[in-house]
Amino acid sequence: MTVSGHAIGLLRAQPVPAELAARSFGFDLDRAGRGEAVRLASGASLDPLAGDGAGGAYFVCGGGPVLYASAAGAAGLIGADPDEALEMLIGLPAWRDLLQLAPGAGERQLLAAVAESEKELRARVPDLDAGRSELRDALGFAERSPVELVARLHTALLRTEPGHVLLDTATGRAHGLLDPHPRTPLRETVLAPGRADLARLRDDASALPAVAEDGARRAAVLRAAQFDRRDTDLPLLRRLLAYEAAAPRAGEELRLAAVLVGLHGCAADVPLLREIGASKPAARRGTPAIPEAPAPLAAWARAADEALFGDDPARQPELTWIRLARRQGRTEHARVALLRMLDGAGTSADVLRILSAELEALGDHFQAARAQSGYAALLDKPRERALAARKLTELQRLTGDLPAAWRTLQQVAGMLDADESGRQWRRLGLGRLITAEHFELALAAARAKLTRIARESLSAGAELQSGMGKSAHRSLGMLSQEAKWAVARLIK
Template sequence: MTFYGRAIALLVDRPELAEVAAYPFGFDVAGAAHGAAVRLASGAPLEAVAGDGTGGTFFVCGGGPVLYASGDGAAGLVAASADEALEMAIGLPGWLGLLHLSPAGAEAGLPAAVTASEEAIRESQPDLDAQRAALRGALGLPVHSPAELFARLHAALLRTEPDHLLLDTAGGRARARLDPHPRTPLRETVLSPGLADLARLRDDTAQWTEVAGDKARRATVLRAAQFDRQEHDLPLLRRLLAAETADAGTSEELRLAAVLVALHGSAEDLPLLRAAHAAPQAVRWGLPEVPEQPGAVVEWARGLDGSYLGEDPAREPELTWIRLARRQGRTELARAALLRILDSAEEAATAEQADLLRVLSVELEALGDLGQAARAQSGHAALVDEPRDRGVACRRLAELQRRTGDLPAAWRTLRPVPEILDTDGSELRWRRLGLGRMVAAEHFELARAAAGAGLAPIALESLAVARELHAGMGKSAQRSLGMLAQETKWAVARLK
């Protein structure tokens, strides 16, 4: 164990103090092992520092705050440091029974709740107060009132997500929250900088170029403008729409910017709107052709506004805010939200969840979390029935598994894909089309990766299937995979 603070070090060095801290105060530095393997979603270091005797464990996260994981699957930050966690355990030995209280109601309910919890402890430990005073003195810990300790506990709990989301290592599911208190909605968190930017831009046109040129800030300002519409924003909206149109990357805010401009009903904006419709990303985000007549443009915009946008941020899909958080660089915020949705979708496990799981997989891959992306894709593949859809889903799952380094799992997933696709009633035409090229390419990639890892059976079997598929393709498709096929052949030859 790394020693986090003077008080913890004293407990480790002095068994007689450690015994009192363990019972009755539920902070046992000798019983720090947690029953189930856990990890932080962020990948930050996690070290068990004490157990509480009920199956719960106190973990120090990255050398800083302390997270408590209960024995029944919940977790949350409880202190800013290991010594503060010890102060809380000694000063509020019944703290787990107080989590339902909020600071707003604690003034009235906390004293009675603390008294009741400590009276229950005194039934077996009548000298509780003397033990507490002696332990605090020996460890050099300050005296804090129950109200102060509770306020610190509650503040820590609200800081748990996104940076300290705890996952079960097996399966990757997120632990439930330790307390029932509401959190700030994701939309408010990601919209806040956009609203601030929008207010500044309305007063200072000199900042327009800077914000328009920043993809994340531009998208956030457009979202803010969606929910805070003002007539005099048209010149700013034109600048933002022009920047969205010129951006080669895909962005769902292109449609939003076009609608916000078109709602002003200015005929001079028709060329700008038509340029937006002609942009490559317009097809993906459903920006239909702009009417020829200026008078019809407003109705066109109102239709899109009513169908896809609107002025109530609470009606926007959660994925809108997750994508915006990712583009703002708030990776852990986006990841935590995605994993909460993924856990719920897995629990439902209905056919209606199949598309959602596919989208979650794509979003998690965009965050760089290939393990969780594979988990979501596995759920998607299990819920699709049509042979073609299932084959496509399994091919992508195999790719994700390969990229995470789990080559045996990738081969188990990929091996039946040709047989699955052969049953889709298309007379094996898929083999000569783009899908055939994708399946063959994945077999080549897996064979090459397996050769590099010394997994000869997988490398040889995957290469054999890849060659069979490659031989049945058209000449153009064969040529497009020629270099990959040759490199894989050499890699497997070196293995043999």
Template sequence: MTDHALRLLRQDRRLAALAAFPFDFDLDRAAHGHVEPVRLASGGPLEVIAGDDTGGTYFVCGDGSVLYASSEGAAGIIGSSADEALEILIGLPAWGSCTDLSPEDGEEKILARVTEAEDEIREYYGIDEERAELRAALGLPERSPVELVGMLHAALLRTEPDFVLLNDEEHRAYELLDDLPRPPLWEAVLERGRADLALLRDGDAAAGEAVAADPVRRRLALRAAQFDRAEGDLGLLRRLVRAEAGSSMTDELRLAAVLIGLHGDSRDLPLLHEVRETDFDTHCGLSDVPGSEADGAELREWAREMDEAMFGTDPADEPESTWIELALDQGLTGLARVALIRRLDAIEVDQGLLRQPSDPDRLDPSPLGWIAEDFERAGDLAQALRAQRLCVALQDTAWDRAAALLRQAELERRAGELDRAVRSLARVMDALGDGADASVRDWRRINFGLFIAREHYELTGALADADLPEEARALFETAEEIRGVLSEPAARGVRELAEATADRLAAVS
């Protein structure tokens, strides 16, 4: 991380003026900040260091990288340090027209693009003498446009996942500065699984035990085997399916059963039946496995049909949610977060993405609930609430609206938005009081009533802890009223929490 050139600019007004014009890196504009409040999705620090005459802003990130954000909602890394960014800005004054170039485009194409763009600039003002003077004064090397484009290309590709810029009010992501191709999420997710699959195929006993015993590594190895099938895998698949059954019914358990079935060996039927009977969920989830009287051809046909319907051999055909879940499982939180943000942004812009294939006239808001859960797993409650609030807005029955609002209240409480959580719980009760909607008629008699009462008590405790005794007492009264109309089992289920909450409330009254 170097900022020698930046420090020289800050110390020398003549050099700073030259950087501002004609190279559009104006230190004085830093005092104005960006056109709107922004933050990094990763939570990393940002410092404004300069601006340009279009309203764009240059930021230094925590590791020294320089992020440029336009006033039109695009952002990206343009240098691994302030010095590198200045090299690019001075060496490629028309760098904005080069963001789609890569070293693979070749010298001829790169030089033609740069020459054309710089000739257009020269029609209005000079850049050559100014560039030579500024480079010399700042101690920057004289690099060819081809080398500078390579540096810019490498910097832009580092934008995701660590340097994605968000509007700090709406939490939407800025678009990328470039349209460069990037590896799909599944490549990073499968990397560990492919390595473990190779270990299993090598026959390393200790490594095999470690993979089979680790739920995450096991799932990833099975996914790797899905997309890299080999005749010699039957033994390791048998081992993995036994281990995966310990996690009850999962997509990967079904996948393992299918991969085994594709080998068409009827001697595997007892194993599949044993796995099926692990527990109630596996019994239901694998109920369609052929019976003990089936032959190898029938087993293979069952597996082939399941494979075509649910799995396949192309990772690009898997739902993105599969890769997001597996990314979160192995700690690739940044990659998962960016994928979730981009997905949520797309849904906000086009709610038609939620249309049900079987009923195109209806929107299915359930993916928003899953997105909110994944954001919560990633530790991003602000984005989880953004998804959940949209989920609430799209519900069309009182029951679904009440359930979504209850979840929203929980997230608001956990995020410290206590006043909003109180209002959300009030909306829950309003939805349940909708006499025209029969879907909510029996909420008092079932566990939903228990969950509603529990959240009222939890929020009461949070209000008390926040030294808001009046609000806490008011909500506690509502909680007690709800408990009073619940079925006896449900009321018993929250009695201990109610008593503990009363004690907490007494301590602050």
């Protein structure tokens, strides 16, 4: 794609200003590239714009803001569009030396930092000011103060996450941020609507249905109430608990609602809490049975609160906020937080397993497969390793990497045969699961016209199916037949 923009068009049409921009201001249109090596985590378009002599590259994201990627593996937005980015580069040619400058720096400190940053450059480019004026005139830029340009730069940098995170295409690892400035924690972003709804409900109880019937809003309100506790909230908490108990899937917020109600130690709440605890075990998971009397009830709630919740949002696991962000539709917030965790996960099998599941829930099968691959590699027991590899095959298939999926799936049977249970797994539910994956992969390969993989996966699946009991064999009949027809059509 050809990137458009008033100044970029003028630069492309005028060789002399273009050469000046490259030589003195680190913006070389002829160095545009690296587009195949990186991509945006959000999936938005990423178009090469220019490069610099230090190995860095400029890209336009989704037809709008400009992102700079350094050779050291950091990236960040530097302008709202190509023209703004180029205007900043001309006014602050040593802008990389200003990245440590705090957004709230005073004008005197800022101007001194800009002057200091340009000392070395002026030694190499004595006519820097003349070149700056010439380039501004050629591109139609007005002269702007360094104070304004630094403010624009900071605004752009702080917009990098969550929508403009750069990934290495091959490994999936995210680039670091260009600057060290603090961002708004995810917990504050996802709690903000809950706090607003909680304040509204405290003033107007009639607004409850509109809020509580939305699971994500209800969860955010309960989280807000967790960190802003008031004795007068008990009637509201009771109603939120009733909504949560009636939800099809009981989760963490049901347990939270039960604890918040229980903390009030009211006798009238004991029957309801015990009924919910009996019918919805999630309401008391990880805690003893709910007591029958108010005083022990309050003690039960305090113990559960101390063990599981508390009133400090900063002490909650990051996954709490990631899951709430996903429920609120903040997909990129959740994705970026998970990727940062994945890149720093190290060798924790449990963390990798959870991250894989969370990324799959977001629909990011590539990153889920990356986490699942790391998880599978850390397992020692053949059966556990085989189950993890089977799941990895599925994720690789959904990603579209069918050769990798077939390589992984071919190892699963051998892992299970090495288990102490021998070959009995083939006749059990596990055998059905693995056989089904063979047929799913054969179908996907046939659609992709990968004849060898389609035929080999179908053949291996048919062999596994033949050793099954009649019930399991029949349950796979339609899937196996569909795979056979797809492969047959492919061969013809």
